[in-house]
Amino acid sequence: MFALSVARRYLFSNPSQTALLIAGVALGVTAFVFITALIQGLAIRLTDDVTANSAHVSLEPLTRVARVLPSPDADVESVAVVSTFQRRQIRAWASTVELLRSQSSVLAISPQISGSAFLVKGEAVAPVAVTAIDPSGLDAISPISTELVSGDANLGADGILIGVRLAENLGLSAGQPVLFRTDRGIDRLLTVRGVFQTGLQSLDERVAYLSIQTARPLFRLPEGVTNIEIKLIDPNSAREFAAFLHEATGLRATSWQEKNASLEGALTAQAQTGTLIQLFSLISVLIGIASALSLSANRRRGEIGIMRAFGVSRRFIAAVFVWQGLLIGMVGAGIGCLSGFALCAWLASLTKPDGTMALPIAPAEGGYVAVFLLTTLGAVLASVIPARSAARLDPLEAIQQ
Amino acid sequence: MSAVLDVREIRMTFRNGDELTEVLKGIDLALEPGELAALLGASGSGKSTLLSIVGLLLRPTTGTITIAGQRVEGFSDTESALFRNQRLGFIFQFHHLLPDFTATENVAFPAAAPAGGITPSMRQRARELLARVGLSDRMDFPARRLSGGQKQRVAIARALMNKPDLVLADEPTGSLDRIAAEQVLDLMREVNREDGATFLICTHDEHVAARCTRRITLQDGHVEGNAQAESISK
Numbered sequence: 008m009f010a011l012s013v014a015r016r017y018l019f020s021n022p023s024q025t026a027l028l029i030a031g032v033a034l035g036v037t038a039f040v041f042i043t044a045l046i047q048g049l050a051i052r053l054t055d056d057v058t059a060n061s062a063h064v065s066l067e068p069l070t071r072v073a074r075v076l077p078s079p080d081a082d083v084e085s086v087a088v089v090s091t092f093q094r095r096q097i098r099a100w101a102s103t104v105e106l107l108r109s110q111s112s113v114l115a116i117s118p119q120i121s122g123s124a125f126l127v128k129g130e131a132v133a134p135v136a137v138t139a140i141d142p143s144g145l146d147a148i149s150p151i152s153t154e155l156v157s158g159d160a161n162l163g164a165d166g167i168l169i170g171v172r173l174a175e176n177l178g179l180s181a182g183q184p185v186l187f188r189t190d191r192g193i194d195r196l197l198t199v200r201g202v203f204q205t206g207l208q209s210l211d212e213r214v215a216y217l218s219i220q221t222a223r224p225l226f227r228l229p230e231g232v233t234n235i236e237i238k239l240i241d242p243n244s245a246r247e248f249a250a251f252l253h254e255a256t257g258l259r260a261t262s263w264q265e266k267n268a269s270l271e272g273a274l275t276a277q278a279q280t281g282t283l284i285q286l287f288s289l290i291s292v293l294i295g296i297a298s299a300l301s302l303s304a305n306r307r308r309g310e311i312g313i314m315r316a317f318g319v320s321r322r323f324i325a326a327v328f329v330w331q332g333l334l335i336g337m338v339g340a341g342i343g344c345l346s347g348f349a350l351c352a353w354l355a356s357l358t359k360p361d362g363t364m365a366l367p368i369a370p371a372e373g374g375y376v377a378v379f380l381l382t383t384l385g386a387v388l389a390s391v392i393p394a395r396s397a398a399r400l401d402p403l404e405a406i407q408q
Numbered sequence: 409m410s411a412v413l414d415v416r417e418i419r420m421t422f423r424n425g426d427e428l429t430e431v432l433k434g435i436d437l438a439l440e441p442g443e444l445a446a447l448l449g450a451s452g453s454g455k456s457t458l459l460s461i462v463g464l465l466l467r468p469t470t471g472t473i474t475i476a477g478q479r480v481e482g483f484s485d486t487e488s489a490l491f492r493n494q495r496l497g498f499i500f501q502f503h504h505l506l507p508d509f510t511a512t513e514n515v516a517f518p519a520a521a522p523a524g525g526i527t528p529s530m531r532q533r534a535r536e537l538l539a540r541v542g543l544s545d546r547m548d549f550p551a552r553r554l555s556g557g558q559k560q561r562v563a564i565a566r567a568l569m570n571k572p573d574l575v576l577a578d579e580p581t582g583s584l585d586r587i588a589a590e591q592v593l594d595l596m597r598e599v600n601r602e603d604g605a606t607f608l609i610c611t612h613d614e615h616v617a618a619r620c621t622r623r624i625t626l627q628d629g630h631v632e633g634n635a636q637a638e639s640i641s642k
């Protein structure tokens with residue numbers, strides 16, 4: 008431990024130089040924290056955007072594929088062709104909902120009939136993706152009722168909710184009638200009850216909501232549903248939960264991650280870029296420490312020589328420099344973590360005029376423990392080079408200079 | 409009485425590329441306990457080289473060295489360091505104090521480093537030694553604030569810290585003015601008389617040599633007196 012007090016003394020002997028060195032380390036660590044918090048924040052925001060407005064797991068009937076049927080004539084294989092006109096549905100949806108209700112990880116369940124249709128208003132015709140749900144569960148997956156810009160969310164028996172783009176395209180507004188034509192060729196006059204704006208163009212231009220009771224005759228589904236949408240308490244567990252559901256129900260279960268494979272790819276690429284920047288900031292910190300300690304070892308050649316002459320061991324000399332590296336690394340990393348957190352917290356508090364965060368930064372996700380440990384460990388490793396050269400100094404040469 | 413230092417047939421050849429320089433050509437030298445010996449010789453005659461060899465800082469090409477009854481020339485680096493720490497004291501022309509430590513800490517350092525810290529008894533001894541060299545009022549001064557002569561006196565105290573059998577001094581007064589040199593020399597004489605510490609002092613200075621109890625002169629790689637003795641006996 009005497010080596011530690013010598014190391015401390017050395018660092019304090021030149022306070023401004025030591026402060027500069029520590030500031031350099033802290034700056035690198037701050038950069039590390041910033042980039043980590045930013046990348047994590049971006050990932051969280053993207054994930055939140057996706058998971059907030061869509062289901063975490065979707066259940067559908069298995070896709071029907073053409074199957075090869077066994078034939079009495081071994082040379083001929085006959086193919087069973089499944090009618091594409093037969094709508095795929097989940098008949099036993101009530102028992103599936105029952106199963107889902109019993110799962111503590113499930114936040115919300117929405118049995119739906121999804122289909123396509125056209126809205127006709129005078130000469131104008133627009134295709135829509137229909138989501139028919141139980142009106143009481145309107146907000147189960149996406150908070151539609153909070154996104155209404157006109158009208159209300161009261162669907163009733165003949166109501167329909169449409170997006171703001173669609174309303175513009177067709178010249179529709181709340182309270183007006185519109186002709187609804189399904190892909191089955193069934194027509195019905197519905198009333199636009201409300202117009203919503205999610206901010207996502209695909210939704211605002213293409214999606215319409217109606218009551219499942221209204222939809223049943225229109226899509227000729229008196230009992231079944233086409234899909235069950237599920238929200239989980241923890242979106243990150245969607246993959247495992249989907250696998251579980253597939254096992255339990257035999258239905259096709261798709262997690263939100265699967266549906267958004269490109270998002271995952273983007274997040275991975277982003278994380279890799281982040282790792283590269285983190286690596287560079289760490290390396291520059293370590294090079295800084297190694298070179299500063301090398302300079303110090305060189306400047307103190309005479310002292311080191313005399314210590315060696317009166318019998319101080321090589322290990323002691325090496326320990327003095329390793330301790331210096333450790334102290335600089337620890338103090339620099341500590342200050343860097345604090346200033347990094349302060350910077351991120353400040354950036355996170357900045358808002359755009361509309362009240363949303365200016366930068367999607369997550370101050371809590373700065374990788375503080377990792378950067379502290381990496382910097383401290385790295386500082387020790389960086390000090391090994393100057394420590395070895397100091398310990399190997401020939402005392403006679405050092406003294407005679 | 410057995411010799412503190414006994415060197416036999418020390419030869420030292422330096423190699424610079426293809427060029428070989430034989431600096432010491434067979435040195436025989438013995439010091440009895442309590443001697444205050446001056447090592448004289450022209451510049452380049454090999455005084456510092458011999459002192460470094462005796463101080464286990466340089467390996468001779470051939471020859472044997474016995475210090476306080478121990479054969480030391482075959483020691484490993486680690487053994488040499490330990491031996492230097494426990495048995496030898498060093499004073500150099502340029503004090504080489506640790507500038508960031510106080511006078512007391514500098515003196516205690518040779519004891520503190522292997523022990524892992526300065527104990528109260530080390531501090532006590534360091535203070536006694538500083539009082540001895542007349543620096544009672546400078547004990548807690550950082551070494552860098554001391555004058556040249558004061559620094560050299562601290563270096564003497566440091567050399568004595570571990571009660572060495574032999575103190576090796578290379579031009580200890582070389583960088584001091586007349587008065588400071590005088591003080592340092594008196595101090596070494598006093599320590600020599602009172603503690604019976606054995607000194608081997610390299611010097612150019614006749615003035616220093618005159619105050620030592622013995623003169624050893626190097627010439628042409630030999631100890632001069634010995635060479636004479638050899639030629640007489642032939």
Ligand SMILES: Nc1ncnc2c1ncn2[C@@H]1O[C@H](COP(=O)(O)OP(=O)(O)OP(=O)(O)O)[C@@H](O)[C@H]1O
Nearest residue numbers: 422423424429431450451452453454455456457458
């Ligand atoms: N490492 C070395 N390599 C080659 N030659 C050396 C080396 N060290 C010393 N010498 C040579 O050995 C000779 C003796 O050097 P040394 O330093 O022992 O002399 P010195 O008697 O102490 O001289 P001075 O009184 O000037 O200090 C010199 O000629 C020197 O050039």
Ligand SMILES: [Mg+2]
Nearest residue numbers: 455456457610
């Ligand atoms: Mg010399």
